[in-house]
Amino acid sequence: MIYKKLPQWFLLILPAIIILAAVILIPLLFSLYSSFTSYRLTRPDTLFNWIGTFNYEKAVKSGVFWAAFGRTILFLTIALNLEMFLGLGLALLVSRVTRGQRMLRTIMMFPMMFSPVLVGFQFKFIFNDNVGLVNNALQSLGLSNSAIPWLVDEKLAMFSIIFAEVWMSTSVFAILILAGLFSIPQDPQEAAKVDGCTPWQSFRHITLPFIMPFIFIAMAIRSLDVARAYDIVQVMTNGGPARRTEILWTLIGRTGYVDAKMGYANAMGYVSIFLAIFFTIYFFKKLNAARVELGMAR
Amino acid sequence: MKKSLIQLLLSASTCLAMMATSPVLAGDYEGVTIDAKLIGGQQYEGLYALISNWESATGAKVNIVSKKNHFELDREFKSDIAAGTTDWCVGSNHSSFAPQYPSLYTDMSPYNNADQLAGFIPAMIKSSTIGGRLVMLPRAQFDVSVLYYQVSLYEDASNQSAYKAKFGVDLAPPITLNEFKQQAIFFADPPNFYGTQYAGKDEGAAGRFYEMVVANGGAMFNADFTPAFNSDAGRESLQWFVDLYEAGAVPPGTTSYLWDELGAGFASGTIGINLDWPGWSGYFNDPEASKASGNVGITVQPMGSAGIHTGWSGFHGFSVTEDCANKEAAASLVTFLTSEASQIAESAGGSLPTRSSVWDVVVAAADGDEYRTMALNAFKEGAKHAFAVPQTEYWIEATNLIFPELQAAILGDKTVDEALQDASDAVDEMMQENGVY
Numbered sequence: 001m002i003y004k005k006l007p008q009w010f011l012l013i014l015p016a017i018i019i020l021a022a023v024i025l026i027p028l029l030f031s032l033y034s035s036f037t038s039y040r041l042t043r044p045d046t047l048f049n050w051i052g053t054f055n056y057e058k059a060v061k062s063g064v065f066w067a068a069f070g071r072t073i074l075f076l077t078i079a080l081n082l083e084m085f086l087g088l089g090l091a092l093l094v095s096r097v098t099r100g101q102r103m104l105r106t107i108m109m110f111p112m113m114f115s116p117v118l119v120g121f122q123f124k125f126i127f128n129d130n131v132g133l134v135n136n137a138l139q140s141l142g143l144s145n146s147a148i149p150w151l152v153d154e155k156l157a158m159f160s161i162i163f164a165e166v167w168m169s170t171s172v173f174a175i176l177i178l179a180g181l182f183s184i185p186q187d188p189q190e191a192a193k194v195d196g197c198t199p200w201q202s203f204r205h206i207t208l209p210f211i212m213p214f215i216f217i218a219m220a221i222r223s224l225d226v227a228r229a230y231d232i233v234q235v236m237t238n239g240g241p242a243r244r245t246e247i248l249w250t251l252i253g254r255t256g257y258v259d260a261k262m263g264y265a266n267a268m269g270y271v272s273i274f275l276a277i278f279f280t281i282y283f284f285k286k287l288n289a290a291r292v293e294l295g296m297a298r
Numbered sequence: 299m300k301k302s303l304i305q306l307l308l309s310a311s312t313c314l315a316m317m318a319t320s321p322v323l324a325g326d327y328e329g330v331t332i333d334a335k336l337i338g339g340q341q342y343e344g345l346y347a348l349i350s351n352w353e354s355a356t357g358a359k360v361n362i363v364s365k366k367n368h369f370e371l372d373r374e375f376k377s378d379i380a381a382g383t384t385d386w387c388v389g390s391n392h393s394s395f396a397p398q399y400p401s402l403y404t405d406m407s408p409y410n411n412a413d414q415l416a417g418f419i420p421a422m423i424k425s426s427t428i429g430g431r432l433v434m435l436p437r438a439q440f441d442v443s444v445l446y447y448q449v450s451l452y453e454d455a456s457n458q459s460a461y462k463a464k465f466g467v468d469l470a471p472p473i474t475l476n477e478f479k480q481q482a483i484f485f486a487d488p489p490n491f492y493g494t495q496y497a498g499k500d501e502g503a504a505g506r507f508y509e510m511v512v513a514n515g516g517a518m519f520n521a522d523f524t525p526a527f528n529s530d531a532g533r534e535s536l537q538w539f540v541d542l543y544e545a546g547a548v549p550p551g552t553t554s555y556l557w558d559e560l561g562a563g564f565a566s567g568t569i570g571i572n573l574d575w576p577g578w579s580g581y582f583n584d585p586e587a588s589k590a591s592g593n594v595g596i597t598v599q600p601m602g603s604a605g606i607h608t609g610w611s612g613f614h615g616f617s618v619t620e621d622c623a624n625k626e627a628a629a630s631l632v633t634f635l636t637s638e639a640s641q642i643a644e645s646a647g648g649s650l651p652t653r654s655s656v657w658d659v660v661v662a663a664a665d666g667d668e669y670r671t672m673a674l675n676a677f678k679e680g681a682k683h684a685f686a687v688p689q690t691e692y693w694i695e696a697t698n699l700i701f702p703e704l705q706a707a708i709l710g711d712k713t714v715d716e717a718l719q720d721a722s723d724a725v726d727e728m729m730q731e732n733g734v735y
Contacts, residue, residue, distance in 0.1 A: 041376040042398055042691070129551035130489075131566065139489065147489035149550035152709065240499050241553035242705035259695040260376050260398070 031266045039263035041256075046263070055267030064243065065251065065268060072247040072275065075158065076226045079165045080219060086166065087173025087218070088211075094174070095181045109175065111168045120235025123164035127151050127236075151237055154244045161245055164232050169225070173218045180214030181207070209293055216287035223279040227272075248272045327627040328357035333386035334631075335374065337614065338365035341577060342390075345437065345635060345644045352634045358627050360388075368392055368614075375399060387622035388631055391434040393425050393612045394501065397691045403617040405431035409629035417638060422613055422652045425686035435636040436652035438644035439614035442599075443509075444680040445478075446564060446582060447471050447571040449595040451485055460484075471571070471597050475513060475608070478571065478600050479538055479547075485570035486547040493570045495563050496539065498553035503704050504697035505687070506573070509610035510535035512685060513602025518696075519688050523734050527700075528722035534603060536707055536714045543708045553705045565590060573599060573608070576650050579673040596672055598679040611684035613652055650677055692732055699724040 006014075035056070038049045059065050094104050111119070126133045127150035138144040150160045184207060192202045230249040233239065239246035239254070252272070256265030336346065349360050363386060364374060372395055378384050379402055391403070410432070415423055422436045451457055452469055461469040461484060472478040482493025497503050507527075508518050516531025542548050549555070549563065557575070564572045565582055567589030585591040601607040616635055618628040634640060641656040651657055657678060664670040687693050700721045707717035729735060 041380045043401070044380055044382060130492075130549045130563065130568065135489075145489070147550050151554050152551050237554060238499065240702065240705060242709050242711050243702045244709075244711075254698060257373050257376070259698055261695075262380070 032270065034263050035266035035270055037263045039261075039266075041260040041262050051263075055264045056271065058264065059268045059271050064246070065271075067243065068239075068246045068248050068251045069272070069275070071158075071245070072227065072229075072249075072272075075162065075165075075229065075247055076223060076279070079162050079169075079226050080222055082162070082166050083170045083173050083222060084215060084219065086170045088177055088215070090170065090174040091177035091181055094178060105175070105178070108171045110171075112171050114168065116168065116231035117235055119164055119168045120232040123160065123167075123232075124151070124236045127160045152241055152244075157237055157241075157245045161233055161236055164236065165226065165229065168232070169222060172222060173215070176214050176218040177211055180211035184210045209290070212290035213287055213294070216283050216290055220280055220283035220287065223283060224276055227276045227279060248275070326356050326358075327624070327630070330356075330358040330624050330627045332358060332360045332388055332622075332624070332628050332631055333363050334360055334388040335364040335366075335371060335386055335390065336362055336388075337368055337371060337390035339367060341647060341649060342439070342614075344647045345640060348640060348643060349631075349635075352631055356627070356630065358631075360631065368395065372398070375402060378402075384619050385621045385623065387619055387624070387628035389617050389619065391615050391617040393422075393434075393436075393615070393686045394505075394693065396426070396433055396615075396617070397428050397687075397689050397693060399433075400429070400691055402619060403433045404620045404622070404625055405433070406435060406618060406629055406632065407432045409618075409626065410435070410633060414633065417653045417655060418636075419652055419654055419681075421684065421686075425613075425689075426615060428689055434615035434617040435632050436613045436615040437636050438641040438649050438651040438653075438656065440611070440650040440652045440681065440684075441575045441577070441613060442609055442611040442677070442680045442684040443573045443575055444599050444676045445471060445571060445597050446574050446578070447595045447597070448567070448569075448590060449593050451570050452595070457485075471595065472600050475510065475538060475600050475602050479542055482542055482547040482571060483545045486545065488546045488549075491568050491570070492549050492563075493547035494542065494572060495548050495552050495555060495560055495569050496542070496573070497557065497560060498555050498705060498708070499701055500556060501694060501697045501701075502556050503553075503701040505610045507532075507535055507539070507700065507704055508687070509608040509685075510538060510602060512610075513600075513604060513606045513608045515602070515604030515606065519690070523688075523690055523692075523729055525696075525722040525725040525729075528718040531602075531604070532718050533714050536704060536718060539704065539708050540714060544710075553708055564588075567593075576673070576677045577648070579670075580648050583669050594669070596676040598676055599683070607680075607683035609680065609683035609685050611681075611686060615652075650681070690734070692729060692734065695728060696725050699728060 034047060036050060036052060037047055038051050038054075039047045090108065094101060094108065097104055114122075125131075129135055129147045129149045129152065132150065134150065135144070135147055138148065148156065150156050188206050189202060192206055197205075228249060229247060230253060233245060233247055233250050234253065237245040239250035248268070249272075252265045252268050255268065256262050336342070346362070353359055364371070366374065368390070371390060375389065376398075378386075379399070384402055389403070391399075396403075415432075418436060422440070423432070426432055426434045426436060452471065458469045461467075461481075464484070465480065469481075472481050478494070484493065485491065486493040497506055511518060511527050511529075511531050514531040514534045516529045516535070517526045520526045543550075543552070551559075555563070560572070560574060561578050561581065563569050564574065564578070565588035579594075579596060582588050582594045583591045588594075599608045616632040618625055618632060622628045636652075638653055638655060641651045641653050642659050645651045645656060645660045646663065651660060661671070661674050661678070664674050690696070703712070703717040703721035703724070706712040706720075707714050712720070
């Protein structure tokens with residue numbers, strides 16, 4: 001029997017290999033293959049129509065694709081940095097609370113519990129120009145006498161989406177940074193106090209280096225999340241109007257499922273993966289550097 | 299109460315009529331199970347309650363395996379085609395979506411003779427026939443947009459005198475698209491009140507543009523499906539949208555509105571005149587749901603500069619898959635669901651029939667209900683000008699290329715000429731890529 005000749009360690013991990021191959025490797029290879037075909041969902045025979053690198057060339061030459069690519073990087077950069085600063089602030093505040101901290105931590109996690117689709121609908125209503133909460137409040141308070149087109153104006157629409165994204169996910173940063181704050185040894189802090197350091201100096205030179213690895217872990221996780229952002233944008237603006245909020249995955253989703261051009265959508269998806277790979281490598285390098293600084297790695 | 303009684307009587311007479319006129323003999327399909335994927339939603343469910351009558355008459359069973367809205371069904375159908383799992387039998391279809399599934403559905407002509415088809419409005423059968431194949435039979439769910447307006451705006455003495463002084467004509471619901479625009483700008487008082495609104499995204503935006511192009515004497519495509527909308531009619535149509543937006547006569551968010559937002563907008567009482575679908579008529583006049591109730595007027599949709607009325611229309615229907623194991627039984631179910639009796643029962647719920655004879659029944663049932671009678675008269679008149687979407691399987695894909703360019707012009711990112719040129723180029727490239735020409 002062949003299986004008797006196989007090493008025991010391999011036999012033991014074989015089920016895991018088979019499952020991983022079935023749910024990850026095969027779909028990945030299939031989508032990679034289909035990106036070299038003219039595959040349309042409504043015409044199954046096109047799956048065998050090999051067109052070489054046509055889809056990739058089309059994506060690379062497409063202004064719409066690169067505009068969406070650029071917008072995704074902009075979206076990612078702003079959302080990630082805002083979430084980091086706000087999360088850091090929240091964590092620092094909560095870490096100072098001595099009574100009811102557990103309750104605060106639970107409340108802080110509420111936005112994470114909402115489905116992104118729900119958050120999208122919630123903010124779509126809040127920012128609606130006609131019946132939305134924000135415009136009604138501004139008009140009632142006499143701060144504005146016009147209907148501000150939150151989800152239409154080029155800058156305001158991106159702001160509204162980023163606002164929703166930040167509202168939902170800042171607590172991811174806050175929770176991870178809070179965990180970092182709890183793990184800081186007290187000795188250096190006390191030594192700094194004795195040496196007469198100001199609170200800013202203590203934070204800058206002691207607290208921050210200790211929590212940097214946690215910040216970079218949060219950055220790496222969230223960068224992957226935001227780079228794949230779809231639900232909130234799809235619900236709030238569907239990439240519009242006039243492609244003003246089009247990001248990679250609204251474009252790819254529409255191309256694949258509405259236009260049924262799965263081959264082209266997969267090619268755009270593979271080009272986009274480089275974005276996720278770049279950010280992951282970048283943040284892991286930063287994480288490693290932060291750990292080296294703390295003497296936790298070489 | 300009176301309406302409920304009428305609906306009850308109609309349903310009862312429908313059941314009797316079906317038993318009496320059904321061409322299928324009892325037990326014909328004993329032991330056959332028909333898997334069906336149907337559109338779900340309150341307005342569509344009433345018809346499905348009658349399926350048990352067909353089951354009793356034929357001995358077959360209907361197994362509804364999926365019930366979703368049409369956009370979700372569309373994705374499911376595409377996934378089924380991709381996976382080769384199309385051996386279910388009956389599917390809900392729509393005139394705008396039907397051309398996308400060239401291989402999914404069978405030709406239903408062999409199962410329906412000319413007499414059976416003669417009862418349908420001929421234009422519907424024409425739109426259901428794609429590439430010479432009758433791929434669907436229409437149910438009593440016909441859509442064409444008519445003009446809704448707030449009656450008080452036209453009855454207001456100061457409005458009447460101001461309008462007469464400004465334009466030299468009496469204030470009355472608009473007959474042309476130019477009048478429509480003129481009145482919408484005249485009524486607008488943003489941000490509290492807007493003259494009108496329009497669907498600003500997806501197929502909704504492209505569909506509205508399409509009907510304006512036709513009304514202004516143009517066409518979306520030439521006979522060989524090369525784009526034809528970058529024309530004088532196209533420019534006139536797109537300029538209409540741009541002018542309304544620039545004048546502040548529409549809500550600034552209209553470019554992100556689709557049917558639900560538009561319906562809610564008119565019902566909020568903040569919109570003066572509105573092109574919308576028949577299905578909203580009850581909602582708009584419902585005191586519980588609409589601030590415009592008791593103040594709603596409905597009339598035929600306006601016409602463009604070519605003297606043609608707008609009339610982008612669509613209708614729902616049923617199709618039988620090519621891979622169905624018992625197409626005859628499935629076709630029998632579709633014939634039943636689209637029969638005169640079924641259409642009488644379904645339109646008792648407020649939807650519009652696709653059979654000429656059923657219109658008379660529906661109008662008679664509305665006798666004494668002033669609002670419903672006005673609505674039906676408008677829909678009947680509007681239906682005369684109805685035209686379906688161009689019959690290409692790439693219609694939805696084309697609309698996805700066109701509507702962002704329309705938005706770009708409306709929002710001022712591009713001029714009308716630039717937007718139409720870009721949209722035309724993109725559609726042309728897509729059609730060539732798909733081997734259409």
